[in-house]
Amino acid sequence: MINEKMLALGSRRSIIREIFEYCKQRAAVIGAENVYDFSIGNPSVAPPPEVNAAAIRLLTEEPSVALHGYTSAQGDLSVRCAIAEHIQKSFGAAVTPNHIYMTCGAAASLTITLKALLREGEECVLFAPFFTEYRVFVENAGGRPVVSLPMPDTFQIDPCDLASRITEKTAAVILNSPNNPSGVVYTEETVRAVCRVLEEKQRELGHPIYLIADEPYRELVFGDVSVPYLMNYYDNTVVCYSYSKALSLPGERIGYIAVSPRAEGSESVYLSVCGAGRSLGYVCAPSLFQKVVRDTVDARVDVGIYKKNRDLLYGELTRAGYECVRPDGAFYLFVKAPSGDAYEFYERAKARELLFVPCDDFGITGYVRIAYCVDHERIERALPAFHALAQEYGLS
Ligand code: PLP
Numbered sequence: 353m354i355n356e357k358m359l360a361l362g363s364r365r366s367i368i369r370e371i372f373e374y375c376k377q378r379a380a381v382i383g384a385e386n387v388y389d390f391s392i393g394n395p396s397v398a399p400p401p402e403v404n405a406a407a408i409r410l411l412t413e414e415p416s417v418a419l420h421g422y423t424s425a426q427g428d429l430s431v432r433c434a435i436a437e438h439i440q441k442s443f444g445a446a447v448t449p450n451h452i453y454m455t456c457g458a459a460a461s462l463t464i465t466l467k468a469l470l471r472e473g474e475e476c477v478l479f480a481p482f483f484t485e486y487r488v489f490v491e492n493a494g495g496r497p498v499v500s501l502p503m504p505d506t507f508q509i510d511p512c513d514l515a516s517r518i519t520e521k522t523a524a525v526i527l528n529s530p531n532n533p534s535g536v537v538y539t540e541e542t543v544r545a546v547c548r549v550l551e552e553k554q555r556e557l558g559h560p561i562y563l564i565a566d567e568p569y570r571e572l573v574f575g576d577v578s579v580p581y582l583m584n585y586y587d588n589t590v591v592c593y594s595y596s597k598a599l600s601l602p603g604e605r606i607g608y609i610a611v612s613p614r615a616e617g618s619e620s621v622y623l624s625v626c627g628a629g630r631s632l633g634y635v636c637a638p639s640l641f642q643k644v645v646r647d648t649v650d651a652r653v654d655v656g657i658y659k660k661n662r663d664l665l666y667g668e669l670t671r672a673g674y675e676c677v678r679p680d681g682a683f684y685l686f687v688k689a690p691s692g693d694a695y696e697f698y699e700r701a702k703a704r705e706l707l708f709v710p711c712d713d714f715g716i717t718g719y720v721r722i723a724y725c726v727d728h729e730r731i732e733r734a735l736p737a738f739h740a741l742a743q744e745y746g747l748s
Contacts, residue, residue: 361488366484366485367484367713368392368393368484368709369392371391371392371707371708371709372389372391372392374707375387375389375391375707378705378707382705385733386705387705387707388705388706388707388730388733388734388737389707389726390706390707390708390722390723390724390726390734391707391708391709392723393597393682393683393723393725394602394723394725395596395597395600395602395653395683395725396657396683396725396726396727397600397653397654397657397658397725398653399599399600399653400599400648400651400652400653400654402647402648402651403599403601403644403648403651406643406644406647406648407640407641407644409647410640410643410644410647411640414643419639419640419643420639421639422636422639423454423636423637423639423642424636425626425629425630425635425636426452426453426454426626426629427452427453427454427608427636427637427642428454428639428642428643428646429449430643430646431454431642431643431645431646432449432450432452432454432608434646434647434649435449435452435608435610435645435646435649436448436449436451436452436610437649438649438650439610442581443581443583443584444584445581445583445584445612445613446613446614447583447610447612447613448613450619450622451610451611451612451613451618451622452608452610453609453611453622453625453626453629454606454607454608454636454637454642455592455594455606455607455608455609455629455634455637456605456606456607456634456637456638457568457594457595457596457602457605457606457607458566458567458592458593458594458596458607459485459489459594460605460607460632460634460637461566461593461594461607461608461609462486462489462526462564462566462592463489463493463632463634464609464625464628464629464632464634465564465590465625466489466490466492466495466524466564467492467493467628467632468621468624468625468627468628469523469524469562469564469590469621469624470490470493470494470495470523470524471494471523472494473494473495473496473521474494474495474496474521474523474524475495475496475497475498475521475522475523476490476495476496476497476498476522476523476524476525476526476564477498477500477514477517477518477522477524477525477526478497478498478499478525478526478715479500479502479509479514479525479526479527479528480499480500480501480714480715480716481502481531481533481534481686481711481714481715481716481719482499482526482532482714483528483532483533483566484713484714486526495523495524496521498517498522499517499715500513500514500517501513501715501716502716506536506677507531507534507536507677507686508536508538508539508542509527509542509545509546511542511545511546511548511549514546514549515549515552515553518549518553518557518561520557522553522557522561523560523561523562524561524562524563524564525546525550525561525562525563526566527546527563527564527565528565528566528569529565529567529579529681530569530570530572530573530579530679530680530681530682531681531682531684532568532569532682532684532721533684533686533709533711533714533719533721534677534679534684534686535662535677535678535679535680535681535682535683535684535685535686536677536679536680536681536686537573537577537579537680537681538579538580540580543580543582543585544585546563547563547582547586550563550588551586554588560588560615560616561588562588562590562615562621563582563588563589564589564590564592565582565583565589565590565591565592566592567579567591567592567593567594568593568594568596568597568598568607569597569598569681569682570593570598571597571598571652571653571655572598572653572655572658572681572682572683573655573680573681574655574659574662574680574681575659575680577680577681579681583610583612583614587612587614587615587616588612588615588616589612589615590609590610590611590612590615590621590625591609591610592607592609593607593608593609593610594606594607595607595641595645597653597682597683598653599645599648599652599653600653601641604638604641604644605637605638606637606638606641606642606644606645607637608637609625611625657728658683658724658725660728661683661724661726661728661731662683662685662724664728664731664732665685665722665724665731666678666679666685668735668738668739669685669687669738671748672738672739672742672747672748673745673747673748674687674688674690674738674742674747675687675688675690676688683723683724683725684721684722684723684724685721685722685724686711686719686720686721686722687708687719687720687722688719689710689718689719689720690742690747691745692718693718694710694711694712694717694718694719694720695712697710697720698710698720700741700744701720701737704737704740704741705737706734706738708720708721708722708723709721709722709723
């Protein structure tokens with residue numbers, strides 16, 4: 353006998369992976385330059401030069417047995433010290449190394465955190481639109497995902513809707529800003545309103561509701577937009593961070609969990625994170641890259657490259673008559689399907705070799721996600737196809 357739930361998950365790829373694989377097959381037939389692949393959130397900007405320099409220095413100068421050896425289960429102490437100091441300096445939160453748990457990226461940060469916080473049958477609120485894997489992660493932790501719908505047009509969180517979704521079974525909410533798939537950055541006003549609802553509900557229900565901040569895109573913001581640091585607004589916060597996008601290191605699998613020192617029973621929450629990491633086999637994140645991020649803790653990719661892509665794509669698509677949510681961060685553009693049917697839009701675009709992701713599985717129907725973490729030139733080459741499609745729909 354095998355676990356049928358796992359069999360089902362393994363047998364069916366995520367829609368993003370499905371489209372990404374199709375693009376590769378199609379490129380083999382008609383040439384990569386003729387396929388406009390906007391399917392996957394794989395960074396297109398090189399890691400900052402400091403990252404490779406740090407890796408080379410570590411590999412050539414550090415004793416290799418120690419460099420490649422196990423670290424503490426929760427991560428090397430010097431690494432956790434550097435990250436805690438960085439959080440203190442950047443956001444003023446009194447995080448110490450004993451609040452940090454090193455992980456294999458945001459996916460591991462989330463699976464560990466959910467396992468640490470949820471008890472069987474408890475609920476976790478997801479703000480639509482949301483990263484599709486959240487459902488898998490919550491269910492795997494024994495929880496039940498509950499979807500909260502956003503404000504129409506702005507795609508900010510709707511605090512009234514949130515309030516209506518919270519029950520005595522609610523243990524946590526996951527907030528992702530900048531958001532995948534909308535590119536929206538939740539404003540300080542939104543964050544304050546969300547925290548007010550959570551505070552009130554905690555008081556009313558008499559138990560903590562944890563705010564899980566999923567932050568792989570924190571540094572990917574354009575202009576003078578800033579992303580509120582949630583620990584400074586709400587005590588029961590756990591941050592799930594990753595260097596996948598901030599340093600363009602998605603394949604190296606490195607990130608961390610930071611438990612707020614002000615969380616109720618903060619020490620127990622942290623120990624529960626350690627226990628969840630242990631139970632899932634997520635101990636000792638990749639040793640070399642723990643030390644690389646320690647030595648490049650202030651480094652960031654060149655966000656200007658993504659901004660240039662955002663400006664071109666958002667400008668051209670809105671001019672062509674598409675309804676788009678203006679993204680202030682991440683590298684996704686959320687576009688309304690002109691007929692209201694995301695799959696029909698996807699199929700019509702596919703016929704023109706334009707590939708993006710229909711988002712009905714992201715908690716909102718009728719939208720597609722265009723991942724613009726691609727060469728600028730791919731966007732330029734794809735524009736005639738976007739314009740032709742707009743004409744086909746009678747938009748322009
Ligand atoms: N959370 C969100 C919102 C994401 O978009 C992603 C990846 O694209 C992840 C988590 C997982 O990130 P990682 O590759 O660091 O595991």
